[in-house]
Amino acid sequence: MPTLAGALRRRLLMPDLSEVTFDKRGFHERDPRARLLLEHSGRQFLAGFGHAMDGRDMDDTRRLLETVERPFRGFAYEGASMAFTLTDVMTPWRRTRVRAFLDGPGSPHVYMAYVGIGWAMARLPRPLRRGIAVPDPLLRWLAIDGYGFHQAYFATQRYVREKRAPGVRAPWADPSGYAERVADQGIGRALWFVCGADVERLATVIGEFAPARRSDLWSGAGLAAAYAGGIEADEAETLLKLATGFRGELAQGCAFAAEARLRADLVTPDTRTAAQVFCRTSVEAAAAVTQDALVDLPSDGPVPAYELWRQRIRAAFEDVGG
Template sequence: MSASWRAVRRRLMTPSHNETKLSTRGFHEKSPEARETLETVGATFLDGYAFAVEARDQDEAHQWLERIPVRFRGFAYEGAAMGLAMLDGLPVPGKGRVAAFLAGHGAPHDYMVHVGIGWAMARLPRFRWASVAPADPLLRWLALDGYGFHQAYFRTQRYVREQYRDPSFPWPGDETRRYAGHAIDQGIGRALWFIGGTDPAVVADLVDGFAADRRADLYSGVGLAACYAGGADEAELLHLLERAGRYRPQIAQGAAFASTARVESGLLTPHTELAVRVLCGLAPPQAAEVCTQARPAPVVDGRLTAYEVWRRQISERVSSGAPWART
């Protein structure tokens, strides 16, 4: 495909940056600084998407992605994964782009790549999901996390205000499908950090408006977004812990996941260091080590999915030594 046709494909397939403006979405604006952070995240995601759709190959996409500032680069890789998954899921020449990306330049960003696949799922017809379903038996659940984020972000009335939950979600379609709603809620929780404008009080009010049996997963997503995307200072993070109450261990687990994603990709930032210290009482490499040590091998699903067992072990380990656990 010529460069000119790839450029046309980029223009046709890439959503407008206006779609990620807080004013467009009707999200809470805490401050101009928080708005700028969240809108930059959204714009960078779409830039990554556009790079992947237009690039000649993943090497060229990688060159473009690596120019993104460290704080936002992970979101660009997430967007790139969505773009590649969209191409895999559409009737266009060539397949296996996401798998090749995970085996290549996307490998250090595997958390974000799997989340990006979920964004594509939300935009593709369900009968095409099999063409983009992740093969990793553990991280595949992050695709549903990405799906949940997308639905809450773009269909806020339905998924947040009305708290819709699909009782018969069709993916991954095996005996573990009962876990799908939990993974989707973890993504919805991440989106609540954006919808609430990084304001812990607003975000906590949103979470607490959901049924009690959904809040653990939602708060886990909130903790991940607070640590990875940032936007809150130390006092605000402490207020988030106070509001989370019994769900503090889930907040800590989400923060540990976020820290691991940034450490493994070499994209550590001061706001992540602050958040993981406040929420987990650990330095980012320590939190990443907890996640690595708890990671199941081999991955065997039982009454609980291996992914949920992993999350619970992380939660127990990081929260046992957290400052708030001693008060």
């Protein structure tokens, strides 16, 4: 049973389930199967949020999160991370939950956990963002990705149809403006949902953005197609063809998804299909590329380490698709 405090936090902070429906969001429906899959991903995100609020301690939270269906469990851990971030910031006298989560049950899902931190960042007033825990100097960029996803998912008119820049501000972001690029990767992930996993619509929408933004949008699209799924082999091949000029970015995003699912032992058939098409290799080999690219990766300098990481992965797949 949830504690009284947990039930109160859930009531005050947890978004309503209707917020992740296509009807509420106005997303494109390619077909009922894709819609149900993507809506269910959102529902399991919110389930994870609730489990974090209900858990008596980290062991109890882990137990609750592990009840979520395996293909969607990563989304639940992402939601839990958002919940812990919000509660940490709102109870500064006990600001330990996020770190305990990252070091404990969230460790196998660390990529999704950092993305969840970004969701919380988007919901918090700017002054309160200084209280967010982002201990890993490389993976904290994924919180910016999560911020971009959140903005495009919940404010689609502004950030997708009107193409406004995300305008991300975070205490740890460099002053060069690179955070905007990482947020665009998150927007690219959101486009997979906004477009209802319709590959032709996705390519059209990305093509409507300014040319300088398309690289990061394709990276995010590849990540979402491979992680969230909803794509058949023939559709993946079509998307690869439509990504002319950005196939390395598509593969890089797919490799990120492969590593995230493999690390958490949550690989799905859709992830295997995406890796085979976008990266022309197995999930295991695509994930290994992301780890090899970390070897001797320099610390943040004129080019952020996160961008160097992405560049190395793209270079490994530069010949994909001809």
